[in-house]
Amino acid sequence: MKDTMTPDRFEAARAIAVVADCHIHPGAGIDWPAAALEALAGADLIVTVGDMGEAAGLAALAAIAPVVGVKGDDDEDDPRTAPVARVIEAGGLRIGAVFDPTHAGLATTKAPLVAVDDGGAARERLFGGPVQVVLYASTHDAEIHPFEGSLWVNPGSVTLPNRKEAGEPGTFAWLTLENGQARARIVRI
Numbered sequence: 001m002k003d004t005m006t007p008d009r010f011e012a013a014r015a016i017a018v019v020a021d022c023h024i025h026p027g028a029g030i031d032w033p034a035a036a037l038e039a040l041a042g043a044d045l046i047v048t049v050g051d052m053g054e055a056a057g058l059a060a061l062a063a064i065a066p067v068v069g070v071k072g073d074d075d076e077d078d079p080r081t082a083p084v085a086r087v088i089e090a091g092g093l094r095i096g097a098v099f100d101p102t103h104a105g106l107a108t109t110k111a112p113l114v115a116v117d118d119g120g121a122a123r124e125r126l127f128g129g130p131v132q133v134v135l136y137a138s139t140h141d142a143e144i145h146p147f148e149g150s151l152w153v154n155p156g157s158v159t160l161p162n163r164k165e166a167g168e169p170g171t172f173a174w175l176t177l178e179n180g181q182a183r184a185r186i187v188r189i
Contacts, residue, residue, distance in 0.1 A: 024057030091177025
């Protein structure tokens, strides 16, 4: 990873929807549920944290709001999601995004999340400076954790939650940025 990372700036964004692990493949029968696209309405920005699947998934999101993200294991090449790590500046905050926090050196395990001992230093190395929010994925389970001054958010999966057969709903995360602070909540579809 490079020493400095040029952030993507979306300073006017105050409502950010975060999606991941969607594996959108319309030809294989996995596509956006209408309720999910309706729930994303009102977002100023949509961030995908990997495993979107086909570019058709990004196109559906781009009809709602601007889309940026990071590359996961199941992503078609697309400039909006090309990097493996990304920094977004919005609402006076720096938000770091990565698909797999263990591969990125931020965590020792991801299910449940256990951050590395030198968490602040690891985040600064990866993201080229401090971040107030860390977006991550690759588990299909939604989680929100405060850790060492950063808010860690895993949005889960809208289309393929881990316990779908047990009736677990699909999920995404909603970040609200106000007065230099970030709040996160999990939205169940």
